[in-house]
Amino acid sequence: MKIKMEDSNRTIEHFVNLLSKVSRQDYIKTFENFDFKSIDFECYESWCHDQYTRNCIYKNQEFELLLICWDRHQETSVHNHDGEDCWVHVLKGEIEEIFYNFDEKGHLRKIKSHIASEASTSFINDKIALHKLKNNFDGKTMSLHLYAKPIEKCRSYCEDSGHFEERVLEYDSQNGVNEN
Numbered sequence: 001m002k003i004k005m006e007d008s009n010r011t012i013e014h015f016v017n018l019l020s021k022v023s024r025q026d027y028i029k030t031f032e033n034f035d036f037k038s039i040d041f042e043c044y045e046s047w048c049h050d051q052y053t054r055n056c057i058y059k060n061q062e063f064e065l066l067l068i069c070w071d072r073h074q075e076t077s078v079h080n081h082d083g084e085d086c087w088v089h090v091l092k093g094e095i096e097e098i099f100y101n102f103d104e105k106g107h108l109r110k111i112k113s114h115i116a117s118e119a120s121t122s123f124i125n126d127k128i129a130l131h132k133l134k135n136n137f138d139g140k141t142m143s144l145h146l147y148a149k150p151i152e153k154c155r156s157y158c159e160d161s162g163h164f165e166e167r168v169l170e171y172d173s174q175n176g177v178n179e180n
Contacts, residue, residue: 010038016058016065024085024148031089031121041091041142043176045069053172064150070141075134078108078157080126085148089121093141097122099129108157
């Protein structure tokens with residue numbers, strides 16, 4: 001698939017429009033062929049020193065696109081995606097993605113990890129593994145997360161209890177407006 005883009009169309013709205021026109025199988029190619037450097041994400045950015053922020057750029061019945069802003073050393077818990085597909089594209093900085101599965105005794109075990117650097121795109125769903133994302137970069141990191149279909153909840157590992165708990169997912173901002 002070749003994506004033709006005009007300089008004047010390099011907006012986040014244009015990217016969302018492209019996603020709306022292609023199948024899930026073409027989402028990675030759409031990320032890889034799109035020039036995000038010309039897009040100013042400032043109106044969607046929301047930063048917090050205590051935790052990463054989830055900022056909804058676009059949501060419909062088919063997918064949602066989030067900008068996640070990570071301060072130094074912030075990370076998610078180990079979590080699933082409630083049966084949905086997830087693509088992660090690093091815009092700035094880098095993220096360590098750590099994959100987990102259950103062993104034969106039902107214990108959570110790390111199976112591998114990799115560093116996702118700027119402009120890279122990865123894919124995960126519950127059939128592949130559970131995962132955890134962590135900003136190991138020496139500064140702020142921003143990543144785009146595409147969920148098809150939108151994810152309203154997930155199962156998240158609580159290190160204190162050693163069990164998974166259902167977590168309702170919320171946004172810190174929607175369309176550039178803070179929810180708090």
